[in-house]
Amino acid sequence: MLGEQRIATMTRHPNPSLPNPSLRRLIQAEPFAVRQALQDLLNHFPLNALDPDQRGTVEVVLAEVFNNIVEHAYADDPGEIEVEITQIGQHLHCMLRDWGRPMPEAKLPTGGLPQFTDGLDAPEGGFGWYLIRAMASDLKYQRDAEQNLLTFQLEIDASSH
Amino acid sequence: MELKAELSGDVLVISPLHDRIDAAGAIQFKDRMREITQTMTARVVLDLSRVNFLDSSGLGAVVAAMKALAPDRKLELSGLTPTVQKVFRLTRMDTIFTIHDSLPAGMRHAG
Numbered sequence: 324m325l326g327e328q329r330i331a332t333m334t335r336h337p338n339p340s341l342p343n344p345s346l347r348r349l350i351q352a353e354p355f356a357v358r359q360a361l362q363d364l365l366n367h368f369p370l371n372a373l374d375p376d377q378r379g380t381v382e383v384v385l386a387e388v389f390n391n392i393v394e395h396a397y398a399d400d401p402g403e404i405e406v407e408i409t410q411i412g413q414h415l416h417c418m419l420r421d422w423g424r425p426m427p428e429a430k431l432p433t434g435g436l437p438q439f440t441d442g443l444d445a446p447e448g449g450f451g452w453y454l455i456r457a458m459a460s461d462l463k464y465q466r467d468a469e470q471n472l473l474t475f476q477l478e479i480d481a482s483s484h
Numbered sequence: 485m486e487l488k489a490e491l492s493g494d495v496l497v498i499s500p501l502h503d504r505i506d507a508a509g510a511i512q513f514k515d516r517m518r519e520i521t522q523t524m525t526a527r528v529v530l531d532l533s534r535v536n537f538l539d540s541s542g543l544g545a546v547v548a549a550m551k552a553l554a555p556d557r558k559l560e561l562s563g564l565t566p567t568v569q570k571v572f573r574l575t576r577m578d579t580i581f582t583i584h585d586s587l588p589a590g591m592r593h594a595g
Contacts, residue, residue, distance in 0.1 A: 354506075354507045354508035355508045357507065357508065358504070358506055358507075358508045375566065376566055376567075379536075379537070379566060379567030379570065380567075380570070382537060382567070383537075383539060383567065383570070383571060386506060386507070386537075386539040387539060387540055390507045390539060390540070390541060393507070394507075436575060436576065439580070441580060442550060442551070442554060442580040442581070443551065443554055443555065445547050445550070445551065445577065445580050446544075446547070447544040447545075447547050447548045447551070448540065448541075448544045449540075450540035450543055450544070450571075450575045451539075451540040453574075453575065454540060454571065454574060454575065457574050458574075
């Protein structure tokens with residue numbers, strides 16, 4: 324009996340074609356909705372299983388990507404952002420989709436660190452893509468059928484749990 | 485964005501009571517910092533010990549607050565939590581601030 328129940332639980336899988344259940348949300352591209360969405364995402368698997376350091380990294384990268392969509396893709400008309408996160412082994416595979424304006428020249432920003440010599444000429448912005456590139460890997464951008472599709476991976480240390 | 489300000493000798497200690505400085509709160513943070521730092525002290529210490537999360541907008545707001553005080557007055561930082569520290573380190577913004585591990589004993593709030 325117990326064995327049967329366990330099998331029944333294990334086969335109740337939201338997306339059998341993927342190795343692990345994905346975390347998927349559709350969020351409003353607006354700063355306060357982004358803040359709320361980040362808190363919601365971090366409270367759900369697989370993000371709630373990460374150690375605090377990794378959660379911090381994931382939150383920064385997701386926040387920067389969301390903020391970029393809010394500020395640029397949807398600069399004129401607000402819209403929605405679809406996010407899907409799947410853990411495969413030691414990596415989180417992230418996919419974000421929006422229906423806003425394309426990236427300039429349909430390319431990802433290079434994300435160099437703004438130059439400065441001291442505090443007086445320190446940049447007050449332009450850190451976003453730099454942080455994304457510093458923390459994420461395998462960044463890919465595709466513009467297709469009026470959609471922006473961004474995918475990337477975040478390395479996690481699953482063995483620590 | 486609630487900021488608590490306390491005068492400790494000739495140092496103004498400002499503590500955000502919210503746990504994040506993000507894109508949704510960055511402008512309000514800058515505005516509140518401008519109001520609070522009307523109190524003229526040479527040193528201003530921003531106590532970030534309650535702030536668990538800071539994105540690039542929040543970082544830009546902290547840099548803007550520092551530049552608004554310069555060159556006559558200085559903005560120092562204190563109590564960076566791990567994620568906040570990481571953002572400062574990766575962007576090398578940790579090189580333009582004096583950063584204290586925690587508030588010096590005399591500046592700690594009583595309660």
